[in-house]
Amino acid sequence: MQATDEHKLAELGYRQDLKRxxxxxxxxxxxxxxxxVITGLTTxxxxxxxxxxxxxxxxxxxxxxxxTMFVGLGMAEIVSAIPTSGGPYFWAAILAPQHVxxxxxWVTGWFNLLGQVAVTTGITFGLANLISxxxxxxxxxxxxxxxxxxxxxxxxxxxxxxxSFGVHLLRYLNNTSIIMHSVGISCxxxxxxxxAPNHQSAKFVFATFYDGTGVIxxxxxxxxxxxxxxxxxxxxxxxxxxxxxxxxxxxEETRNAQWSAPLGVLMSIGVSAVxxxxxILSLLFSIQDFDATVASDFEQPVVQILIxxxxxxxxxxxxxxxxxxxxxxxxxxxxxxxxxxxGFARDxxxxxxxxxxxxxxxxPIRTIWLGAFLSFLLAVPSLGSxxxxxxxxxxxxxxxxxxxxxxxxxxxxxxxxxxKGPFNLRxxxxxxxxxxxxxxxxxxxxxxxxxxxxxxxxxxxxTPVAVGIVTLWAFGSWFLWARRWFTGPVRQIQAExxxxxxxxxxxxxxxxxxxxxxxxxxxxxx
Numbered sequence: 001m002q003a004t005d006e007h008k009l010a011e012l013g014y015r016q017d018l019k020r021x022x023x024x025x026x027x028x029x030x031x032x033x034x035x036x037v038i039t040g041l042t043t044x045x046x047x048x049x050x051x052x053x054x055x056x057x058x059x060x061x062x063x064x065x066x067x068t069m070f071v072g073l074g075m076a077e078i079v080s081a082i083p084t085s086g087g088p089y090f091w092a093a094i095l096a097p098q099h100v101x102x103x104x105x106w107v108t109g110w111f112n113l114l115g116q117v118a119v120t121t122g123i124t125f126g127l128a129n130l131i132s133x134x135x136x137x138x139x140x141x142x143x144x145x146x147x148x149x150x151x152x153x154x155x156x157x158x159x160x161x162x163x164s165f166g167v168h169l170l171r172y173l174n175n176t177s178i179i180m181h182s183v184g185i186s187c188x189x190x191x192x193x194x195x196a197p198n199h200q201s202a203k204f205v206f207a208t209f210y211d212g213t214g215v216i217x218x219x220x221x222x223x224x225x226x227x228x229x230x231x232x233x234x235x236x237x238x239x240x241x242x243x244x245x246x247x248x249x250x251x252e253e254t255r256n257a258q259w260s261a262p263l264g265v266l267m268s269i270g271v272s273a274v275x276x277x278x279x280i281l282s283l284l285f286s287i288q289d290f291d292a293t294v295a296s297d298f299e300q301p302v303v304q305i306l307i308x309x310x311x312x313x314x315x316x317x318x319x320x321x322x323x324x325x326x327x328x329x330x331x332x333x334x335x336x337x338x339x340x341x342x343g344f345a346r347d348x349x350x351x352x353x354x355x356x357x358x359x360x361x362x363x364p365i366r367t368i369w370l371g372a373f374l375s376f377l378l379a380v381p382s383l384g385s386x387x388x389x390x391x392x393x394x395x396x397x398x399x400x401x402x403x404x405x406x407x408x409x410x411x412x413x414x415x416x417x418x419x420k421g422p423f424n425l426r427x428x429x430x431x432x433x434x435x436x437x438x439x440x441x442x443x444x445x446x447x448x449x450x451x452x453x454x455x456x457x458x459x460x461x462x463t464p465v466a467v468g469i470v471t472l473w474a475f476g477s478w479f480l481w482a483r484r485w486f487t488g489p490v491r492q493i494q495a496e497x498x499x500x501x502x503x504x505x506x507x508x509x510x511x512x513x514x515x516x517x518x519x520x521x522x523x524x525x526x
Contacts, residue, residue, distance in 0.1 A: 024260035026174055031246045031268035033177040034336060036123070036329035037276035038185050040240025040393075042322055043126030045283070045301050047390050049294050051451055052233030053210025054200075054284045060230070061280055064237035065273035067439040071401070072244060072269040073425060074408040074436045076262035080421030083251035083261050084489075087340055088112045089349065091407035093488035095417050102488040103478055108406045109349045110474040112245075114466070115399025116337035117371060119243055121378040122393045124159065124330040127323060128152035129389065133300040134319045138312045145383045152379055155327070159334045160372040167363045170335060177328035184321055185275060189282035191318070196286035196309050205284045212294060214453050223453055231446045238443055239393040240276060242400050244268045246336035249343070262423040334371055341367035347489040381462065394447040394463040399470070405440035408433045 041048075048057040078091045089109030096104040128151040132143035162169065193199075211229050213219035221229045247264030251257040254264075287293050287301075288308040296304035302322075306315035342364035345354035350367075358365045378392060411418045412433040425432055448467065452459035478486075 023255060024263055025178075026171055027247050027250055027254045027260050027264035028267045028271075029174045029178040030250055030332050030335065031244045031264055032271060033174065033181060033328050033332045034119075034123075034243030034246050035241055035268055035272040036181060036325055037240055037272050037279055038181065038188075038322055039123055039126065039326045039329045040236065040242075041276060041279050041283075042302050042326070043122075043129065044236040044239060044390070044393060046294075046299065047451075048233060048236040049210065049301055050212030051235070052230045053212075054205050054208045054287075056209065056230045056233035057236060058206050058277075058280055058284060060234040061237045061273075061277055064234055064241060065269075065276070067435070068238070068241045069266075069269055069273070070432050070436040070439065071404055071408070072265050074411075074433045075245065075248070075404055076265045076423055077420065077425050077429060078407055078411065078418075079248040079251060079265065080258050080262040080423035081419060082421075083248070083254075083257035084343065087245050087248040087343070088403040088407050089344060090347070090489050092410055095407055095410045095414060097414055097417065102486050103483065104406065104410055105347070105488040106349065106478050106482055106486055107474045108403050109344045109347075110470055111399050111406070112340060112403035113337075113344060113349075113399075114470045115242075115396050115401070115403055116333075116340050117374045118378055118392055118396035118399055118466075120156075120330065120333045120337055120371060121375040122239065122389070122396045123326065123333050124155045124375065125152050125379050125382065125389060125392060127155055127326040127330060130300070130319065130323050130326065133298050133303055134316060134323070136298065137303065137307065137316055137319075149379060149382060153376055155330065156334075156372045156376055159331045160368050162331060163334050163338060163368045164358075164363055164365045165361055167361055170332075173328065173331065177325070177332070180321070180325050180328065182271075182275070185279060185325065188318060188321060189278050192282045192286050192306070192309060196288070198288060199285045200287055200290075204290075205281065208290075210290075210294070213451055215459060216454060218453065220451070220453050228449075232449060232451050234443070235390070235394060235397065235447055235451075237276075238401075238447075239397045241269060241272055242397055243333060243336065245400065245404060246332065249336050249339040252339075258421045259423065262421075334368060334375075337371045338364050338368040341370060348486055378466075390451065391462050391466070394461065395466045398444050398447055398463065398467055401440045402444060405437050409437045412437065 052060065078095070079087070082091050082094050084090050089105045089112055092108040093101045093105035125148075128148050131151055132141075132148045135141045136143060162173075209221075209226060209230070211219035211221040211226070213221070213229060213232075219229065220232070244265050247254075247261050247268065251261040254260045283302065283305055286309060287305055293301045293304045293308075298304055298307075303315060303319060306318050309315075310318065341350060342355060342357070344350050345352060345367065354364075354366045354370060356366055357363065378395070381391075382389065412430060415430065420429075448461070448464045450459070450461045452461075455461075
């Protein structure tokens with residue numbers, strides 16, 4: 001099996017640099033841990049209650065899960081054919097015609113990088129907020145934006161250290177994470193439902209609409225419409241079910257990758273959809289006083305729900321369980337984004353300084369710390385913005401899903417370039433791809449819209465700014481200079497056979513300019 005995996009990787013033009021010892025369960029576990037339904041739902045629960053309320057949260061979860069499975073199916077079919085750590089940007093290059101292959105790879109890679117960095121920011125900054133909020137229960141601790149940013153920096157540092165020097169521990173931490181996210185969260189939900197003195201009605205959970213988007217005066221349901229608020233409200237669900245591309249980024253470290261990686265993608269979405277719905281229902285049914293929960297002094301409805309049910313001590317204990325899960329989510333998010341950036345650097349999308357794997361630890365240490373640094377920068381606006389966290393989650397969602405959708409769209413437009421792997425959707429492939437692309441287009445638009453009224457410097461959704469900067473960079477840099485030298489994914493094995501010294505600075509770039517390394521897609525995938 002190992003020889004088969006390495007042979008397939010060699011067909012795609014790469015040697016086996018990373019250690020391949022992950023099973024399908026481990027591959028699934030990383031995506032499941034990054035999706036981490038308890039992370040997205042807990043950190044965005046207040047956003048969900050204020051932007052549509054219980055009805056949008058519960059029904060929205062079902063709708064989002066349904067359409068996300070189409071995206072997952074499209075991605076699974078592609079990763080089965082092209083199992084490399086680069087993921088979406090590599091797929092785009094393989095599937096696009098030769099004359100646009102490099103351009104498609106360049107744009108997809110930068111959107112994926114944006115999403116990867118932003119999702120690490122959203123997860124870990126959300127954990128910092130949970131720590132700050134939980135620390136106020138029964139104490140005089142007063143959280144500030146500066147303190148929360150400091151906690152966030154410390155968490156990023158710990159994630160980077162473990163990813164850099166504890167690669168051998170990641171598999172074991174992954175097993176722990178799977179148990180905590182499945183058994184632990186199941187026990188959490190059962191305890192909440194069993195202990196709650198009173199339960200809300202099904203009508204409350206599935207049909208209650210609430211608009212808390214008006215900071216001063218009317219909310220967006222009045223200024224625009226209830227449908228506007230409901231559409232914006234699905235951010236909680238869509239952000240939660242992101243990160244399943246981790247199964248693709250870890251495919252070079254997974255045994256029998258052509259089956260394990262696509263199944264890891266689909267299992268992580270399906271299992272997360274079921275667990276997430278269970279978590280949402282347990283919390284919504286157990287709200288004791290809706291108005292008091294929304295207006296809680298803790299500014300974190302989940303903490304208020306737990307205090308109303310278990311008291312201070314019990315709430316702290318259960319929040320510790322949640323924070324333990326969120327920590328693992330952030331840890332493996334950094335694992336995933338470092339692999340993506342390693343692959344992108346290996347193919348020339350980032351400076352080649354970042355394409356090194358440490359010989360002792362067998363980890364891409366340079367991209368791990370690059371990811372930590374960029375994630376920190378993205379959180380700095382939190383010092384002066386009340387919507388920084390929700391903006392970071394919007395950026396993550398748009399960046400990731402656009403990078404998921406571009407290869408699917410390319411495969412839809414140019415199906416002749418798509419030589420399917422063992423996971424084959426056959427006659428349903430193009431229909432599924434079309435639905436996936438339309439859904440991604442829809443969420444990309446609505447998550448750029450303002451979610452608090454009135455719009456000012458404090459409530460501005462800066463998602464369009466961040467996405468716009470990356471879009472301008474990706475397209476501008478391509479037409480100004482990158483198109484002169486970036487030829488798409490570089491084939492290491494072909495380069496070595498041509499006598500190109502990959503360790504020599506600038507050697508690969510010179511070979512690309514001289515035309516020694518072509519962009520012949522037909523050779524890359526057989």
